[in-house]
Amino acid sequence: MELETQVGLPEALQTRHIDTGARALAQQVRGPIRRGEWTRHTSGLADELVQGNVVILPRALADDFLLYCQRNPKPCPLLAVGAPGDPMLPTLGEGIDIRSDLPRYRLWRDGVLVDEPNDIHALWRDDLVTFVIGCSFSFEQALMAAGIRLRHVEQGRNVAMYRTTLATEPAGPFAGPMVVSMRPIKAADAARAARITARFPDVHGEPVHIGEPALIGIADLGQPDYGDAVDVLPDEVPVFWACGVTPQAAIAQARPAFCITHAPGAMLITDLLNQQLASEPGE
Numbered sequence: 001m002e003l004e005t006q007v008g009l010p011e012a013l014q015t016r017h018i019d020t021g022a023r024a025l026a027q028q029v030r031g032p033i034r035r036g037e038w039t040r041h042t043s044g045l046a047d048e049l050v051q052g053n054v055v056i057l058p059r060a061l062a063d064d065f066l067l068y069c070q071r072n073p074k075p076c077p078l079l080a081v082g083a084p085g086d087p088m089l090p091t092l093g094e095g096i097d098i099r100s101d102l103p104r105y106r107l108w109r110d111g112v113l114v115d116e117p118n119d120i121h122a123l124w125r126d127d128l129v130t131f132v133i134g135c136s137f138s139f140e141q142a143l144m145a146a147g148i149r150l151r152h153v154e155q156g157r158n159v160a161m162y163r164t165t166l167a168t169e170p171a172g173p174f175a176g177p178m179v180v181s182m183r184p185i186k187a188a189d190a191a192r193a194a195r196i197t198a199r200f201p202d203v204h205g206e207p208v209h210i211g212e213p214a215l216i217g218i219a220d221l222g223q224p225d226y227g228d229a230v231d232v233l234p235d236e237v238p239v240f241w242a243c244g245v246t247p248q249a250a251i252a253q254a255r256p257a258f259c260i261t262h263a264p265g266a267m268l269i270t271d272l273l274n275q276q277l278a279s280e281p282g283e
Contacts, residue, residue, distance in 0.1 A: 019271075022048070022049060022271050022273050023093065023094055025046060025048075026046065026049055026269055026270060026271040027094070027095070027271075029045060029049070029269050030093075030101050033100075033103050034097070034100045036119065038103050039103045039104050039118050039266075040266070041103070041157075041158040041227075041264075041265030041267075042103060042137065042265065042266060042267045042269060043152060043153060044153045045269065046269050047141045047144070048275075049138075049270060049271070049272065049273065049274065050079070050092075050134075050138045050269075050270045050272040050273070050274055050276070050277060051135040051138055051267035051268065051270065052079050052092070052132040052133060052134065052244075052267055052268040052270060053132070053134070053135050053244030053245065053261075053262055053267060053268075054098065054105075054130065054131070054132055054260075054261060054267075054268055055131045055133065055247045055251070055259070055260075055261050056120075056128050056129070056130050056259065056261070057128070057131070057256060057258075057259055058125070058129070058256070058257075058258060059084045059127040059128070059129055060127070061173070061254075061256055062084070062129040063172075064171050064173060065131060065171070065172075065174055065247075066078075066081065066131070067171035068168070068169075068170070068171035068172070068174040068175075068250065069131065069133065069247075070171075071168075071169040072168045072178075073201075074208060075168065075178050075179065075242040075243060075244065075246035075247075076133050076244065076247060077133060077134040077201065077202050077203065077205075077244075078131065078132070078133060078134075079092065079132045079133060079134050079202065079270075080130070080131070081131055081132075082098065082129055082130035082131075083129075084127055084128070084129050085125070085126035085127060086130075087099045087124060087128075089130065089132065092132060092268070092270040092271065092272060093270045093271030093272070096268070096270070096271075098120075098130045099119065099120050099124050100119050100121065102262050102263075102267070102268055103263070103266040103267075104116055104117075104118055104262070104263035104266040105117050105119075105260055105261065105262060105263060105266075106248070106261045106262065107123065107260055108251055108252075108256070108258070108259040108260070108261065109258060109259075110255050111251060111252050111253070111255030112252075112255075116263055123260065128260075132268060133244040133247070134200075134203035134204060134244060135203055135244050136159070136181050136197075136203060136241050136244075137267060138200065138274045139196070139197045139200040139203055139204070139274070140153065141274050142196050142197070142199070142200070142274065143193055143197070146192065146196055148186075148192070148193055150183055151183070151230045151231070152183070152227075152228065152230050155230065157227075157228035158226075158228045158264070158265035159182070159183065159227050159228075160181065160182045160226075160227045160230060161180065161224055161225060161226035161227045161243050161245050161264060162218045162221075162224055162225050162226075163217075163249055164178050164179070164180055164216040164218060164240075165177065165216060165217030166180075166208065166209075166216055166217070172254075173253075173255075173256070174247075174250040174251075174254050175250060175253055175254070176246075176249040176250040176252070176253045177217075177246075177249050178242060178246050178249075179225070179226070179242075179243040179245040179246040179248070179249055180208060180216070180242060180243050181227070181240070181243040182213075182224075182239065183238075183239050183241075184230060184237070184239070185236060185237060186235055186236050186237075187235060187237050188235075190239055193207075194210070194239070197241065199279045200274075200277055201279070202277045203274075204241050204242045204244070205241075206241075207239050207241050208240055208241065208242050210238075210239050211237050211238065213238055216240065221238060226245055226264035226265070227264055227265055245264050247261065248264070
């Protein structure tokens with residue numbers, strides 16, 4: 001397994017620059033999560049902090065999964081890769097313990113979801129490798145700051161996520177469809193939303209599709225595969241971004257004997273500020 005600074009991770013994470021105020025806020029938010037007091041989704045929680053999807057695999061599968069992420073940077077932009085057996089992620093925050101710092105996990109055996117615990121200390125093994133993948137929650141602050149309303153945030157819901165007919169590039173046993181998140185955006189604002197999110201390639205970047213959902217294999221927006229449905233109003237269009245739940249579709253197909261992921265929407269909240277991942281306009 002390559003070290004974190006050798007897999008093309010964002011420069012802000014390689015240098016480990018953590019703002020003191022961000023660290024304090026992150027620890028304040030992670031505290032209730034670690035104690036099991038917050039077990040819901042994290043959409044709209046600590047809007048200014050980078051959030052991450054999580055995949056934890058045995059060392060024997062880690063190289064293939066690393067390659068899968070590198071071949072599919074839109075749905076799987078890597079934020080961190082842990083050392084085998086080490087549950088700590090110092091590049092993402094002080095004292096982060098991946099065994100307790102997500103609101104809810106998913107335990108997979110032979111590609112089948114068997115449990116959704118709030119803590120995985122009892123499941124931890126010396127051969128496990130943690131991958132943290134960028135999350136679109138991290139560009140929502142920039143959208144809202146630009147006056148673009150997000151209905152799932154306003155309604156306190158998880159974002160709607162769908163399996164598509166867009167195929168990912170295989171690596172070893174990992175392959176499958178891209179999963180996307182959907183946000184209804186006023187038609188007049190859709191192009192602006194695309195430009196804003198394009199500045200955040202490490203958390204999925206610009207949309208992969210705008211408009212007719214059937215063109216990417218989504219039959220009914222009212223029936224998301226993950227998350228919560230929201231209405232699309234007459235003056236809005238559905239806008240779809242690549243989603244870090246994509247690895248869970250690949251895991252269901254690869255059927256590893258043992259795997260742990262985050263529950264969709266229940267993210268790792270880091271000490272890093274979203275603005276640290278933003279490129280300059282025009283870059």
